[in-house]
Amino acid sequence: MPKLTLRQLAVAGKRVFLRADLNVPLDGGGVGDDTRLRAALPTIRHCLTGGASVVLASHLGRPGGRPDPQYAMAPVAARLGELAATDVPVAPDCVGAITEARTRALAPGQIVLLENLRFHPEEEANDPEFARDLARLGDCYVNDAFATAHRAQASIDAITRFLQPAAAGLLMERELAALGRILEHPERPLVAILGGAKVSDKLGLVEHLLDRVDALAIGGAMAFTFLRALGYDPGRSLVEPALVPAAQRTLAEARRRGVQIALPVDAVVAARVDSGSGRAVGIREIPADLMGLDIGPATVRSFGDLVRTARTVVWNGPMGVFERPPFAEGTHGVALAVAGVRGFSVVGGGDTIAAVRRAGVADRIGYLSTAGGAFLEFLEGRKLPGVEALSEA
Numbered sequence: 001m002p003k004l005t006l007r008q009l010a011v012a013g014k015r016v017f018l019r020a021d022l023n024v025p026l027d028g029g030g031v032g033d034d035t036r037l038r039a040a041l042p043t044i045r046h047c048l049t050g051g052a053s054v055v056l057a058s059h060l061g062r063p064g065g066r067p068d069p070q071y072a073m074a075p076v077a078a079r080l081g082e083l084a085a086t087d088v089p090v091a092p093d094c095v096g097a098i099t100e101a102r103t104r105a106l107a108p109g110q111i112v113l114l115e116n117l118r119f120h121p122e123e124e125a126n127d128p129e130f131a132r133d134l135a136r137l138g139d140c141y142v143n144d145a146f147a148t149a150h151r152a153q154a155s156i157d158a159i160t161r162f163l164q165p166a167a168a169g170l171l172m173e174r175e176l177a178a179l180g181r182i183l184e185h186p187e188r189p190l191v192a193i194l195g196g197a198k199v200s201d202k203l204g205l206v207e208h209l210l211d212r213v214d215a216l217a218i219g220g221a222m223a224f225t226f227l228r229a230l231g232y233d234p235g236r237s238l239v240e241p242a243l244v245p246a247a248q249r250t251l252a253e254a255r256r257r258g259v260q261i262a263l264p265v266d267a268v269v270a271a272r273v274d275s276g277s278g279r280a281v282g283i284r285e286i287p288a289d290l291m292g293l294d295i296g297p298a299t300v301r302s303f304g305d306l307v308r309t310a311r312t313v314v315w316n317g318p319m320g321v322f323e324r325p326p327f328a329e330g331t332h333g334v335a336l337a338v339a340g341v342r343g344f345s346v347v348g349g350g351d352t353i354a355a356v357r358r359a360g361v362a363d364r365i366g367y368l369s370t371a372g373g374a375f376l377e378f379l380e381g382r383k384l385p386g387v388e389a390l391s392e393a
Contacts, residue, residue, distance in 0.1 A: 003176070004167040004391040006043060006142050012051030015103055017138025017163060018043065019155050021145035021370065022058035022076050022113075031079040036147075039370055041083060043144045043169035044111065048086075053106035055137045057094060057114045057155055058145070065121030077113045088113050094120065095133040103137040123154045131158030144169025146176070147371040149386030150378075160389040168390055171370065176387065178346050178367040179378050182314050187343050188214055191310035193303065193334060195220030195317030195352075199243045202317070205380045206250055215260040215310075217303045219295045219319035219330065223264050226251065227283060235269070235286040262306055266296030268320065268327055278326045293327040294320025300333035307334075311343030316376060318351050322358075335359035348375035 020040040025032040047054050061071040073090050081088040091099045094114035102112055114137075117123040122130030131154040135141075141163040143149070148156060149172070160166040168176065182190070192213045194202055199222045209216055218226055221238040228239050229247035254261045263283075269290040270278040280296035281287075295303070300319075307313055315338050319330035332355070338345050339361035347356050348369035356362050369375045374384055 002393040003387065004165055004393045005173045006046060006167050006169050007173075008393065009140060009142070009165065009167050011047055011140070013108060014052050014139040015055055015106060015137065016047045016052045017055045017057065017134070017141050017159070018047065018169065019057050019141070019143045019145050019159075020044075020169070021147045022056075022073075022080070023060055023147075024076060026061075026070075026075055030075050034079050034083065036370060037076070037080050037083055039171050040080075040144060043142065043171060044084060046170060047142070048109050048111065051108045053103075053108055054111040055103050055106070055114065056088075056111060057117055057134070059118040059123065059148075059155075060116045061118070063116060063118050065118065065124065067116075067119045071116050071118070073113055073116055080113070084111075086111065091115055095130065095137075100136055117155050124151075126152050126154050126158045128154075128158050128161065130154045132162045134159050135162035138163055140164070141166040142169045143167075143386055143390060144171045145386065146172045146369075147374055149371070149384040150374040150382070152385040156386040157389045160391075165391045166389060168387075174367070175369055175371065178369065179375070181344065182312060182346060183212065183379070183381075186212075187311040189310050190312045190314075191215045191217065191307055193217045193219070193307070193313065193315040193317075193338070195222065195319045195331070197221045197238060199225040199240050199247060202376065203243060203246055203250070205376055207253075208380045210250070210254055210257055210259050213259060215262065215306055216254070217262040217306055219264060219299070219303070219334070220317050221292070221320075222317075223295075224292060226261070226263055230263075232283055233286070233288070234267075234283070234292060235288050236291040237267070237286065238291070260306075262303060264292075264295045264299040265302060266298045267292035268294035268296055268330070270326065273321055273324065275326065292320075293324075294322075295330035297329070297333075300330055300337075303334055304337035307337040307341055310341055313338055313341045313343070313345045314379065315345070315347045316349045316352055316379075318355055322351070322355050328358075331355045332359050335361055339364035348372070
């Protein structure tokens with residue numbers, strides 16, 4: 001059933017407890033990349049201009065359930081204040097009498113950022129008493145942190161037992177609409193592209209997508225386990241031997257369903273990841289002492305041809321070690337192909353979005369998902385605690 005959204009809430013005069021994803025990289029005492037902060041702005045502005053006060057909450061890094069100055073929210077507040085052109089003070093904690101008094105003193109149009117939720121172990125434990133304390137800080141709840149929606153944690157799940165209504169923020173709403181469009185009513189043909197290092201991370205997703213896609217292209221190191229399943233010897237390329245039988249079953253099921261699985265026909269190989277150069281060879285010709293670190297030019301062309309037939313494309317995972325120039329061309333080529341699709345495209349995951357931006361085609365992608373794990377689990381058909389906890393519309 002559709003979930004309640006912020007657009008359906010009357011927020012005037014209320015304290016909105018807004019769970020956002022402000023987990024940004026820090027650099028030299030400041031914010032190194034403010035992408036997630038910018039993504040949170042529309043929901044923040046909607047609340048403030050609608051006459052609400054905002055109690056903003058997020059985790060930052062992995063402080064291990066205790067206060068750690070290097071993960072304090074002050075740099076986040078400073079950069080967010082610059083972006084929003086308003087003062088964003090930080091509460092001394094995310095719970096407690098002082099913080100509760102601060103939130104009750106907020107006037108409409110004001111905002112306070114709670115200190116790092118993960119300074120308390122109860123956050124990741126989904127502790128109900130901690131969640132009850134958080135709930136005291138607001139009059140209604142809005143979750144805009146789709147990237148953490150796959151985690152059953154106190155500020156995402158348990159808090160909604162004590163604070164209602166619970167609505168999806170504007171970013172969460174867009175994420176659910178974009179991914180729902182892929183899963184529920186895609187324009188066909190639907191092509192999925194998967195990359196990354198390990199089959200173990202995405203085998204469940206591959207199996208689930210066989211029910212939904214018309215074709216599936218697999219690149220990155222995970223492709224070598226499937227190639228081994230077909231009898232190829234990929235040299236020193238990363239292979240997960242224990243998953244070769246599962247890959248064989250997946251390939252057989254794809255054939256039975258008539259779903260095309262496209263695998264690399266060539267690879268850029270080298271002796272080490274830090275090699276200064278690589279060379280393209282056919283999949284049957286990978287030397288025993290070398291490893292595949294990118295898809296080759298013939299594979300870029302074949303994946304591109306497949307993408308050009310699609311009306312809907314979803315892509316997650318780079319095609320190689322794209323951070324290093326000798327092994328970046330495969331991911332770059334796929335980014336250009338996805339940007340040229342005539343229909344709807346969705347790209348998800350931090351590395352994949354970074355590759356799209358590096359290729360200069362981010363503005364030609366239908367939707368860039370801010371999520372990584374939640375993106376994959378949603379596509380895999382799993383129920384996400386942060387979505388399930390929201391009120392029905």
